[in-house]
Amino acid sequence: MSKDLIINKTVNEWRAVLMENGEILDFLMERVKADSNPHPxxxxxxxGKVLRVLPGMQSAFVDIGYEKAAFLYVDDAYLPTLDEQREMAKKAEEIRKEKKERSLVIPDELATLSEEVDMRMRPETATIESFLKEGDEIIVQVAKEPISTKGPRVTRHVTIPGRYVVYMPFIEHTGVSRRIENEEERDRLKEMLETIRPEGKGVIARTVAEGSSYKTLKTDYDMLTKIWKEVQKKSEKEKAPALCYEDLTFIQRVLRDITDEDVDNIIIDDKDGVKEVEKFATKYLPQIKGKAKFFDETNPIFEKFGVGIEIERGLSNKVYLRSGGSLNIDQTEALVSIDVNTGKFVGRKNLEETILRTNLEAVKEIAYQLRLRNCGGIIIIDFIDMEKIENRETVYNTLVEALKKDRSKTKVLPISELGLVEMTRKRTRDTLTRIMCEPCPYCEGNGIVKTVHTVCYEIVRELKKKIRNNPQQKKISIYAHPEVTASLCSEELDIIETIEEVFSVTLQIRSENSYHVEQYEIF
Incomplete structure (x- = not known):
């Protein structure tokens, strides 16, 4: 089957999926608002303007014009001198030779790169309070979008991605994406990039640069340097907080970040979108020129390709496997937990084989759901316990292999004695559920509410407390949810009658349809 890019437009909403063999490889969505305070x-x-410097956390909060201040960590805030960069580069090379590489990932989610660069160029003496103070105006770039209750995370290590290369104005470095595995090609690209970049600047070849000519890379690099000069000019004119550079349009970012050259078809249900794809492809992606097609059918485009059903599965806590087993996926602020169950699958031979087959089927679905939901941070997978060590190794190796399709960086630890897998997945943007859903207004996101009986007994305890504190009151009114009042007047009526008799009071129970099931008032 072919690899297709499906793009849907609904008034102010754009959605795009990259599909291969009917499976979603990547999903992006953007809702455009006429907002005076746009999403960074x-x-x-x-x-930006530095609002607060926190020496205890070695970080700062920066006002970039968003409702929540941006977070800036010390390593992202310090701009090393050229001498410091070269000294660290020399040390890093020595460490690599000894196979004791110590590196930090640059904010490569800006360009979906896989290149690792040592960014620990900050001397220990360079604490954040020594080079930043409140009121300073600095240029920062969004490295992580706002997620849930957290504001955006920013960095001063600016990177501007093009189609073939990424330009780094503050870091001297020449790199090649790790996805380019051929050593001869890596060396060829590095030699060309060394002649392209001036002293003190950095450049990284992206995966699509493989096989590219010197002219192609130089043209892309020159375009990025012009963009940076425009950013600098604008930052000098504007007063903080001010937006100096906005990333590409939705369609352009989709083509740049998730579209592979081996895409067979680009299908769009918007005529202007087709024109934009062709225009962008002519200038930057000649390999996909002519592949854009206008979708002009009665059925919605996502329904036609089965995307809508997959998104619904991605929003559900429970995902069923073809064998009859299932996954329970719970996303919290701290981590994502995934529980594997056999469900209706009983197997044919023995228990160990049934468990192995279920776990192997679950592995493929887990890797798929992590991409679809864009789960990030710590992920705990509770596989069904397997007695044989070789079976555990098979499941672990299959998981590692399945995660190779993932564009986000993942790290997986072997299955523990408890049958758990601990893994991390780089968080680049908000999850599918946080983008498309909101906490339940009734349970306020808890997922549970107190039972009617629990609320009834809370009322009884509160009643006794009020009666003891106000013995002169002989008439008391109880206002509660209809289900609660119904229980008090039927199943729990003996308790109400006992209270009236023991304390010599008259209780009036009244229903309030507008009340939450846990809400009640006693007068």
Missing amino acids: RLGNIYR
């Missing part, structure tokens, strides 16, 4: 997108560059 990944890659946007701002002139």
Whole structure:
């Protein structure tokens, strides 16, 4: 089957999926609002104002014009000198030779890179309070979009991605994406990049640069340097907080970040979108020129390709496997937990084989759901316990292999004695559920409410307390949810009658349809 890019537009909403063999490889969505306080997108560059410097956390909060202050960590805030960069590069090379590589990932989610660069160029003496103070105006770039209750995370290590290369104005470095595995090609690209970049600047070849000519890379690099000069000019004119550079349009970012050259079809249900794809492809992606097609059918485009059903599965806590087993996926602030169950699958031979087959089927679905939901941070997978060590190794190796399709960086630990897998997945943007859903207004996101009987007994305890504190009151009114009042007047009526008799009071129970099931008032 072919690899297709499906793009849907609904008034102010854009959605795009990259599909291969009917499976979603990547999903992006954006809702455009006429907002005076726009959402800070990944890659946007701002002139920000330092609001607070926190020496205890070695971080600062920066006003970039968003409702929540941006978080800036000390390593992302320090701009090393050229001498410091070269000294650290020399040390890093020595460490690599000894196979004791110690590196930090740059904010490569800005360009979906896989290159690792040592960014620990900050001397220990360079604490955040020594080079930043409240009121300073600095240029920062969004490295992580706002997620849930957290504001955006920003960095001063600006990176501007093009189609073939990424330009780094503050870090001297020449790199090649790790996805390019051929050593001869890596060396060829590095040699060309060394002649392209000037002293003190950095450049990284992206995966699509494989096989590219010197002219192609140079043209892309020159375009990025012009963009940076425009950013600098704008930042000098504007007063903080101000947006100095906005990343590409939705369609352009989709083509740049998730579209592979081996995409067979680009299907769009918007005529202007087709024109934009062709225009962008002509200038930057000649390999996909002519592949854009207008979708002009009665059925919605996502329904036609089965995307809607997959998104619904991605929003559910329970995902069923073809064998009859299932996954329970719970996303919290701290971590994502995934529980594997055999469900209706009983197997044919023995228990161990049934468990192995279920776990192996679950592995593929887990890797798929992590991509679809864009789960990030710590992920705990509770596989069904397997007695044989070789079976555990099979499941673990299958999981590692399945995660190779993932564009986000993952790290997986072997299955523990308890049958758990601990893994991390790089968080680049909000999850599918946080983008498309909101906490239940009734349970306020808890997922549970107190039972009617629990509320009844709370009322009884509160009643006794009020009667003892106000013995002169002989008439008391209880207002509660209809289900609660119904229980008090039927199943729990003996308790109400006992209270009236023992304390010589008259209780009036009244229903309030507008009350929450846990809400009640006693007068």
